[in-house]
Amino acid sequence: MTRMKPMARASLSRTRALIDALRTRLGAADPMPPRPAVPVIPAPPAHVFPTPARRGRYAADAARHTTALVGIGHVGTRYATDVVLQFKAELAVAHEAVAAELPAGWFEQQGYLGLHSQARDHREFLLRPDLGRRLDEDSLQRLRARGGAAPDVQIILADGLSAVACQGSGVALCTQLADACRARGWSVGAPVGARFARVWLEDEIGEVVGAKVAVIVLGERPGLGTGDGLSAYLVHAPRIGNVDGQRNMMSNIHARGTPPAQAARRLAALIGAMLAQGTSGVGLDLAGIAELDGLETGYRAPQVRERLVEVG
Amino acid sequence: MILEPILPKILAVRRLPRADAAVLAAYGADPARHVSLGLITCDQDDSTYVALDEATKHAAVDVVYARSFYAGAGHASGRLSGEILGVLAAADPDELDAGLVALRRCLEHDACFYDADGKGTVTVFPHVIASLGRYLAAQSGLAVGDPMAYLVAPPLEQGIALDAALKSANVRAVKVFPPPTETNFAAAWLTGTLDACEAAAVAFAEAVVAVAAAPHQR
Incomplete structure (x- = not known):
């Protein structure tokens, strides 16, 4: 059986040509006829999740002892609005603290010798940690010109990753720490401030001044809602090339963590152990420090999360 | 369509x-x-x-x-x-x-049939035979080689459309098959000149489309 090709179809059938013409005349040959109107789609039923009227006792108890995000409840499968807003506000605080810079001449106004790392600006400081660990030539000359007093303790205040924290309680902590050291009979070097500084800068500064113990107090990397936290890093026999295993540190020095007054006492106790044992870091024996220095331990007062956002 | x-x-x-x-x-x-x-x-x-x-x-x-x-x-x-x-x-x-x-x-x-309402629920067969063969010539009583319009539609549509077809051109009804037939369609055979048969077939199809679009005339 032979089969005709489809292309020959129109010429084969007079009737089909006639009806096709009729269809064109009736306006029904449009290959894209107007689409039928889409019916109104009703909105899905709104599901209003009730705010939980109570929360578990365990969660409430746990939340009282930490500012961590525990016991925050949920609405349906999501966080409650106030929790989300609080989270965003705290994140904004952290971003702002990272982006903040110390005003020019701030250290000099506080009576500190103002030094400068090799980082030329804030952006380079954030992107090049290695430049933040060495003094630039001018700062090195000025530090040497002041003369090495070879103190027992050299305290350095620095901006670190949070100039906000440095400006906030940095001077208070350094002053209290210096007083605590002098009260124990140690000599304390003249206060030094360092801009765009990383922790390891304490090695170079301490080496130049010939200190036995160098302490650098700097703003720590902000977490949620803690843009004002300070950290203190201590090293015995500061030398360029010291590693982190040779350091001791204390973090979360702020009102909701370890308050500066308490931190100063603990840091002084640490320095005392370093001077007595002649070492720091992993090799330092911390056993008995609390008993020797009468430091409070154990109980920690309940913490209250600072409310940045109020809802409802 | x-x-x-x-x-x-x-x-x-x-x-x-x-x-x-x-x-x-x-x-x-x-x-x-x-x-x-x-x-x-x-x-x-x-x-x-x-x-x-x-x-x-x-x-x-x-x-x-x-x-x-x-x-x-x-x-x-x-x-x-x-x-x-x-x-x-x-x-x-x-x-x-x-x-x-x-x-x-x-x-x-x-x-072939044609879809008269775009949904395939009303169909029409408005076929023009330019030259009759021996079979339909014998069935219709016309001569072999005569033109013929072979028009089929559902019962009511066929009645309306047949009237339109007969009035649209100089054709005459050779045979009308009123409903119900075996398949329950209705049919009519018209003859005239070829042009007249074609005009009648087109008028028939158009009328069926019109009835399918507006079944309730007021």
């Missing part, structure tokens, strides 16, 4: 090159003249009537049997039944083959 062709589906085509005399007689063939039978079933009866007639124009075959089935292809007795059985008879199997070729070509490329 309205007036899209609804192509007929040939459900079965089988040949009996040398049929038994009793079988020949059963289908109305003449055992003295006929030797071979060709049997075809299709799901569109009117397209097949036209196609059977077309076969007689191309080969020495006779349409000895052609009957529609009751209530149409939607209620067929089997998968291969459709709504019509047509039987061609020939003295020579080769002639039968030639006739079947013409029949197939007509069903595939020419005669």
